[in-house]
Amino acid sequence: MALVFHRAQLAVPVACMLILGCVLPLAVLVVFSVFEVDLDAFTLVPAFSGQSWVQMFTNPVFAFLIGKAVVSGAGTAMLAGFIGYPIAVSMTRLPVLWKGVGSIVLLTPLYTGEIVRIYAWRVVLGSEGLVNAALKWFGVIDEPLKFLLFSPFTTHLVLLYNNLPFMVLAIWISAELIDKRLIEAARDLGARPIDAFFKVILPLTTPGLAVGVFTVFALAAGDMMTPSLLGGTSGATPMAMIDNLFGTAFDWPLASALSLSLLVILFAFATGFVTILLRFDGARAVFRRGAL
Amino acid sequence: MSRLVILTLGLAVCFFYLPIVVLGIFSFNAASTMAFPLSGFTLSWYADLFGNEAFLGGFVTSFLIAQPVGLLGALIGLMAALAVTSPRMRLRAAFAILVLVPFLVPKTVLSIAQAMLMSWVGLGRGATALILAQTLVVIPFTTTILAAVMVRLDPRLEEAARDLGATPWQSFRRVLLPQLSVALSAAYSIGVILSLADLTISMFLAGRTQPLSLIVASEFRRELKPDLNAMQVAVLVLTALIVALTEINRRRRLRGRLAHVRDDL
Numbered sequence: 070m071a072l073v074f075h076r077a078q079l080a081v082p083v084a085c086m087l088i089l090g091c092v093l094p095l096a097v098l099v100v101f102s103v104f105e106v107d108l109d110a111f112t113l114v115p116a117f118s119g120q121s122w123v124q125m126f127t128n129p130v131f132a133f134l135i136g137k138a139v140v141s142g143a144g145t146a147m148l149a150g151f152i153g154y155p156i157a158v159s160m161t162r163l164p165v166l167w168k169g170v171g172s173i174v175l176l177t178p179l180y181t182g183e184i185v186r187i188y189a190w191r192v193v194l195g196s197e198g199l200v201n202a203a204l205k206w207f208g209v210i211d212e213p214l215k216f217l218l219f220s221p222f223t224t225h226l227v228l229l230y231n232n233l234p235f236m237v238l239a240i241w242i243s244a245e246l247i248d249k250r251l252i253e254a255a256r257d258l259g260a261r262p263i264d265a266f267f268k269v270i271l272p273l274t275t276p277g278l279a280v281g282v283f284t285v286f287a288l289a290a291g292d293m294m295t296p297s298l299l300g301g302t303s304g305a306t307p308m309a310m311i312d313n314l315f316g317t318a319f320d321w322p323l324a325s326a327l328s329l330s331l332l333v334i335l336f337a338f339a340t341g342f343v344t345i346l347l348r349f350d351g352a353r354a355v356f357r358r359g360a361l
Numbered sequence: 362m363s364r365l366v367i368l369t370l371g372l373a374v375c376f377f378y379l380p381i382v383v384l385g386i387f388s389f390n391a392a393s394t395m396a397f398p399l400s401g402f403t404l405s406w407y408a409d410l411f412g413n414e415a416f417l418g419g420f421v422t423s424f425l426i427a428q429p430v431g432l433l434g435a436l437i438g439l440m441a442a443l444a445v446t447s448p449r450m451r452l453r454a455a456f457a458i459l460v461l462v463p464f465l466v467p468k469t470v471l472s473i474a475q476a477m478l479m480s481w482v483g484l485g486r487g488a489t490a491l492i493l494a495q496t497l498v499v500i501p502f503t504t505t506i507l508a509a510v511m512v513r514l515d516p517r518l519e520e521a522a523r524d525l526g527a528t529p530w531q532s533f534r535r536v537l538l539p540q541l542s543v544a545l546s547a548a549y550s551i552g553v554i555l556s557l558a559d560l561t562i563s564m565f566l567a568g569r570t571q572p573l574s575l576i577v578a579s580e581f582r583r584e585l586k587p588d589l590n591a592m593q594v595a596v597l598v599l600t601a602l603i604v605a606l607t608e609i610n611r612r613r614r615l616r617g618r619l620a621h622v623r624d625d626l
Contacts, residue, residue, distance in 0.1 A: 080444035182558035189380030197396030291467025
């Protein structure tokens with residue numbers, strides 16, 4: 070048989086790279102998690118020890134941190150969904166020529182570095198920052214509001230800021246795929262715009278919403294820099310703990326066990342949210358028609 | 362367009378650009394503390410920037426690292442997109458999930474896992490490791506951009522080329538690639554931009570290499586000075602420039618193609 074080259078075969082080298090560079094390091098965590106550490110020689114000793122897993126399950130701080138990341142990610146995803154919908158639906162109403170501009174305006178803030186964004190929000194929310202100065206100017210407050218910076222409020226505002234574009238993009242794409250005649254038909258039959266939204270647009274965009282929720286949840290729950298640089302005392306995350314165990318404490322087995330637990334739990338929750346969203350009738354209708 | 366649409370989009374733009382505008386304002390403000398009310402106009406923070414060797418060195422390092430990341434990201438993204446949009450692709454869903462892994466796994470966890478594995482097998486961290494790790498994180502973005510363009514192409518053009526006796530390579534080189542040039546440049550730009558913006562991967566894999574984001578992060582932990590504002594604005598302007606050039610390129614090609622069609626008619 071002659072070997073015929075086909076472009077589907079290009080998947081092989083790419084898959085090898087991704088497996089070697091991403092899947093293998095994550096899989097090796099399983100091995101590292103049962104090793105032991107020789108603290109005198111600062112080396113990792115191959116062993117079959119359940120010690121790190123015992124610590125993982127008995128010390129409540131780890132479960133607490135992972136739980137906090139899940140709540141934080143889910144909260145951000147929900148907020149992004151509520152705020153993202155009006156923006157995405159508005160974008161579908163733009164004239165065609167403006168849609169390209171709209172997507173650039175939407176995506177450009179994503180390209181600024183994490184550190185730039187964090188830094189900019191510190192300037193906006195600080196005690197002598199933009200918000201406090203403006204509130205003082207209008208005489209709303211006498212003393213600067215302290216909760217604006219270094220609090221859970223700050224963390225979630227910036228997590229929302231970082232991830233909202235992904236949500237808008239996901240909903241926008243699926244809203245553009247809706248047959249406009251369905252909306253027109255609804256309006257012709259006497260539906261108010263708000264009814265047309267809840268009866269037509271919302272059900273048919275649930276697949277987009279599901280993609281958005283999955284993405285925003287994964288990114289927000291996995292963000293370390295934003296909570297640690299803007300969250301103040303509330304900024305502890307499982308990622309910062311892993312960083313600490315890896316870098317400072319040299320407890321690689323525990324760092325591995327915590328990383329694995331975090332990945333499994335985040336993935337379970339993300340899949341759970343998507344499954345729930347895709348149960349809605351609208352999502353099933355979209356898939357039956359093969360529009361996605 | 363209704364007033365509601367304009368209002369919603371206006372508010373969204375304000376939210377997205379508020380921090381960026383504030384940074385810009387303070388980079389021209391003549392005071393060493395970042396506080397309102399503003400004190401006056403100055404360019405001295407920008408002048409300071411050019412005298413700061415740590416910043417300039419970091420910038421050159423970041424720029425040199427971003428180039429191979431952009432090129433490799435676009436090339437691997439091209440391969441992945443060709444495969445995933447191929448009608449003969451088997452295990453398409455599994456491959457698509459694999460491509461998205463670097464995007465969905467928290468970057469801290471992925472970078473630490475890579476760092477642990479590398480030091481266990483005795484590989485050193487540094488510029489090469491950083492470039493490879495950033496390339497992996499860029500692949501989901503470049504693949505999506507290129508695949509989104511590929512699914513919209515007319516498959517009959519390629520079939521026609523093959524029917525006329527072109528080899529797969531010829532039909533790729535002469536038919537498919539010209540249609541992808543804009544998407545490829547967009548993929549390259551995304552790679553460069555994400556590499557310049559990266560902090561997390563650099564923290565764990567840069568070794569002794571000091572890209573700009575690491576230098577800025579260590580300054581950030583100590584104190585906030587307005588020359589950092591000037592620095593950030595400079596990086597932002599550069600990013601905006603890359604985005605604008607990519608977009609202008611796209612529009613010019615598009616107009617060129619439209620003109621072609623008109624001539625043919």
